[in-house]
Amino acid sequence: xxxxxxxxxxxxxxxxxxxxxxxxxxxxxxxxxxxxxxxxxxxxxxxxxxxxxxxxxxxxxxxxxxxxxxxxxxxxxxxxxxxxxxxxxxxxxxxxxxxxxxxxxxxxxxxxxxxxxxxxxxxxxxxxxxxxxxxxxxxxxxxxxxxxxxxxxxxxxxxxxxxxxxxxxxxxxxxxxxxxxxxxxxxxxxxxxxxxxxxxxxxxxxxxxxxxxxxxxxxxxxxxxxxxxxxxxxxxxxxxxxxxxxxxxxxxxxxxxxxxxxxxxxxxxxxxxxxxxxxxxxxxxxxxxxxxxxxxxxxxxxxxxxxxxxxxxxxxxxxxxxxxxxxxxxxxxxxxxxxxxxxxxxxxxxxxxxxxxxxxxxxxxxxxxxxxxx
Amino acid sequence: xxxxxxxxxxxxxxxxxxxxxxxxxxxxxxxxxxxxxxxxxxxxxxxxxxxxxxxxxxxxxxxxxxxxxxxxxxxxxxxxxxxxxxxxxxxxxxxxxxxxxxxxxxxxxxxxxxxxxxxxxxxxxxxxxxxxxxxxxxxxxxxxxxxxxxxxxxxxxxxxxxxxxxxxxxxxxxxxxxxxxxxxxxxxxxxxxxxxxxxxxxxxxxxxxxxxxxxxxxxxxxxxxxxxxxxxxxxxxxxxxxxxxxxxxxxxxxxxxxxxxxxxxxxxxxxxxxxxxxxxxxxxxxxxxxxxxxxxxxxxxxxxxxxxxxxxxxxxxxxxxxxxxxxxxxxxxxxxxxxxxxxxxxxxxxxxxxxxxxxxxxxxxxxxxxxxxx
Numbered sequence: 001x002x003x004x005x006x007x008x009x010x011x012x013x014x015x016x017x018x019x020x021x022x023x024x025x026x027x028x029x030x031x032x033x034x035x036x037x038x039x040x041x042x043x044x045x046x047x048x049x050x051x052x053x054x055x056x057x058x059x060x061x062x063x064x065x066x067x068x069x070x071x072x073x074x075x076x077x078x079x080x081x082x083x084x085x086x087x088x089x090x091x092x093x094x095x096x097x098x099x100x101x102x103x104x105x106x107x108x109x110x111x112x113x114x115x116x117x118x119x120x121x122x123x124x125x126x127x128x129x130x131x132x133x134x135x136x137x138x139x140x141x142x143x144x145x146x147x148x149x150x151x152x153x154x155x156x157x158x159x160x161x162x163x164x165x166x167x168x169x170x171x172x173x174x175x176x177x178x179x180x181x182x183x184x185x186x187x188x189x190x191x192x193x194x195x196x197x198x199x200x201x202x203x204x205x206x207x208x209x210x211x212x213x214x215x216x217x218x219x220x221x222x223x224x225x226x227x228x229x230x231x232x233x234x235x236x237x238x239x240x241x242x243x244x245x246x247x248x249x250x251x252x253x254x255x256x257x258x259x260x261x262x263x264x265x266x267x268x269x270x271x272x273x274x275x276x277x278x279x280x281x282x283x284x285x286x287x288x289x290x291x292x293x294x295x296x297x298x299x300x301x302x303x304x305x306x307x308x309x310x311x312x313x314x315x316x317x318x319x320x321x322x323x324x325x326x327x328x329x330x331x332x333x334x335x336x337x338x339x340x341x342x343x344x345x346x347x348x349x350x351x352x353x354x355x356x357x358x359x360x361x362x363x364x365x366x367x368x369x370x371x372x373x374x
Numbered sequence: 375x376x377x378x379x380x381x382x383x384x385x386x387x388x389x390x391x392x393x394x395x396x397x398x399x400x401x402x403x404x405x406x407x408x409x410x411x412x413x414x415x416x417x418x419x420x421x422x423x424x425x426x427x428x429x430x431x432x433x434x435x436x437x438x439x440x441x442x443x444x445x446x447x448x449x450x451x452x453x454x455x456x457x458x459x460x461x462x463x464x465x466x467x468x469x470x471x472x473x474x475x476x477x478x479x480x481x482x483x484x485x486x487x488x489x490x491x492x493x494x495x496x497x498x499x500x501x502x503x504x505x506x507x508x509x510x511x512x513x514x515x516x517x518x519x520x521x522x523x524x525x526x527x528x529x530x531x532x533x534x535x536x537x538x539x540x541x542x543x544x545x546x547x548x549x550x551x552x553x554x555x556x557x558x559x560x561x562x563x564x565x566x567x568x569x570x571x572x573x574x575x576x577x578x579x580x581x582x583x584x585x586x587x588x589x590x591x592x593x594x595x596x597x598x599x600x601x602x603x604x605x606x607x608x609x610x611x612x613x614x615x616x617x618x619x620x621x622x623x624x625x626x627x628x629x630x631x632x633x634x635x636x637x638x639x640x641x642x643x644x645x646x647x648x649x650x651x652x653x654x655x656x657x658x659x660x661x662x663x664x665x666x667x668x669x670x671x672x673x674x675x676x677x678x679x680x681x682x683x684x685x686x687x688x689x690x691x692x693x694x695x696x697x698x699x700x701x702x703x704x705x706x707x708x709x710x711x712x713x714x715x716x717x718x719x720x721x722x723x724x725x726x727x728x729x730x731x732x733x734x735x736x737x738x739x740x741x742x743x744x745x746x747x748x
Contacts, residue, residue, distance in 0.1 A: 207581035
């Protein structure tokens, strides 16, 4: 349980420190997501820049900004000149924990994880692959594509400020991508796989990361697709990697975790409420913009609750009533906090809601993983 | 042999009709490749446009252009208004045959292909996946990323001319990508695979296509990486799909075909000679620009000949002297045409060289495939 409390305290740290509306965190905790920079062509940027400018919150961080925030890749960061600290900032370490947690769930679901030195070492390499390497790669690409709008709204960011050159960024993306795919291949060999499942998972995830940020597909342009891709990257991909590492990734687990990712989509929507005004001005169709805030609120909690209830129903149907009951027990406080915070005022209480409800969702993931392992 | 002569006559058609230096054909026959649009930022485009403008060959096709050329996606095309013909043009059908041939090689190498209705049907679906769907997806993305430079040099192209809207292009990319990956999944089920090898191959190939054209990785910016990615997409990927469909894709075949792809890299370089002047002006580091034309000529023929000779050596070492001899017999005319045409004047004779030498390389691929099938 030490791991769990560590993960939730990290997530809480994230929640309380993240006031940044413009940061996009694919393959990342939906706690800090925003997709406000969608559908920006060069021309659109130039046109809309002035409208947005007036609203841009903090123009630049204080010179006395936090070095810790800088390293975590979150707002309030100190202006940094050390290239390695800047490189780390671009990979947004604060977004890694959920991916690392996903690997834990997959390992648990495999039913084969042993507390041996070897299995722990394997897990650590798998977490390295999912977090620092492939999430880092994703975050760096995303910052690269945001450099033009960042130049207007957050000119102190590493890329627009020129603290790191574009060539250095491209090198970083190569190293992280090839490193992540390479680690995946090593894990396949280590696990004695006949088919390099983890290698292929890493390839598929890398494709997803690319089309999330890069036009013409640019998934984050679309409220449904972008948020679901985030949810799936956050819940399914690391689970699959962990499960393939220690056991067998079966089609029913693939379907179950993809369904679970709909809850991730719901969580991703939470972050669209605070940027409704800017999104509307820029003509971006986030779900609150497209459906109105009232409807979007219910789409959001519906996605979160109905998904988890369905999984509880599945566990019941699979003859695991105790696990199903535990999951329902973990859904209850989420619903409570939805009424107490989110449904009352999704903008004012978004961080409070995420901080209070998310640990229960995360524990529910582990309960489901353990249930499927028997 | 009917298939072979059909393929080479199609390739010859391509050679004689392709005078277009600016078209980029990833996952495509290196016969018509050029990567002249590398490293173009918006600003660079604006700056360099005037220099290039003066050199742009045919400014617009005659109103009486060829409807057949239009459908094949090659130059001299008629201005077309039918949206389906425009969609077909974007997928550049003229670039499909080598991919289809690659599937034939893989099927031959598997040693399991039978002339039954079922196996032929499977092959056709695999060819559909490799050619129209995944090559079509690749070509469409590439045209999307070239729309700004095309607006200057070839304003009559479908995207810059507005004959097809950007939303329609994005829809086409989605349909082709998901269709190709879907067909791959169907092939896996059809072949009774435990692991969806072809599905994962399609995912990996799709990633490669994306990073070939899309920044920040944009492989085509780099003479070595871009040309090798082309060579591998042209030779290895469809071979792997065909072999996985009918047999087992073994690590030694993966390595052998990747080595063979170095010959593909050599062929891709042939097309860089005609655009040396423009590339130099734009600061693009194609190999002839980077090493000078004299050196690049020898890198090019070296890559083509040494690779094939090494494969012949491998076949000899594997106890297949007759196949090795056949391959050497097919290398000889390529060397002859290199001296007769390419080394004399790579710009003047590029099409003649490709048309005369390529059929022998292609037959060599099949010889190698058959050799490895025993």
